Amino acid sequence: MSKEYPVKNTDPSVNLRLSQELKDTIQAEAGKRNLTVSKYLRELLEQIYSGDYCRYETLKDKVENFLFCKDFVQLVVWIYSKRYNKEKTESKEELDRYIATLKQVHTHVPDYLVKEFDKVLQDVMKVRYEESEYSYQSFWFLESGLDKSRFNLKLLEQFLLDDESLRD
Numbered sequence: 001m002s003k004e005y006p007v008k009n010t011d012p013s014v015n016l017r018l019s020q021e022l023k024d025t026i027q028a029e030a031g032k033r034n035l036t037v038s039k040y041l042r043e044l045l046e047q048i049y050s051g052d053y054c055r056y057e058t059l060k061d062k063v064e065n066f067l068f069c070k071d072f073v074q075l076v077v078w079i080y081s082k083r084y085n086k087e088k089t090e091s092k093e094e095l096d097r098y099i100a101t102l103k104q105v106h107t108h109v110p111d112y113l114v115k116e117f118d119k120v121l122q123d124v125m126k127v128r129y130e131e132s133e134y135s136y137q138s139f140w141f142l143e144s145g146l147d148k149s150r151f152n153l154k155l156l157e158q159f160l161l162d163d164e165s166l167r168d
Contacts, residue, residue, distance in 0.1 A: 066108040067160075071101045076160075079120060079142075079151065088127050088137035095128040113159055119151050 018026070030040035047053035066072055075098055078090075090098075102121040106114045123141040130137060141151045 063108045066104065071097060072105075075101045076156070079156075080153070082139050082142050083153075086138040086140065086143060088139065092128065095124055098124055099128065109159065113155060116152050116155055119149060 026041065027037055030037045033040060035043070044053070047056070078098065099121065102117055102124065105117040109117070120141045123139050127137050127139060141149075142153070143150065
């Protein structure tokens, strides 16, 4: 029995039987990625045998755990709260916790956001380690006169509200 559409390449092939449910799932996943079923399964098998599949899942879990951890959420809420009151009202322990969280950001968000969080880190460290009791301690990362020194809340909002960027 000959095929209607002969295979155009000489790559080896494998035939196997699947349940209808599994076949439907595979087709749906391939469709989501705009891939043929063959290409989707080929890439999936390559990732599994190279070890990249598990590595990706592990990194994804690590990033999601950080982005939804209490310390990061508190940091983001605190950053937003500084729009209304830029004066230092935090204890040294709170500032130390923010600093520790800010130092972890670089492995969990894209580079363009790391640059934004570095602005906050720099400002928080300046206020935290300022020893003079005569200095007026306030945070300026949201109100800097220069755009390049000001924390861009829009970039953070876009990142957190875009499901696709969270997946990437």
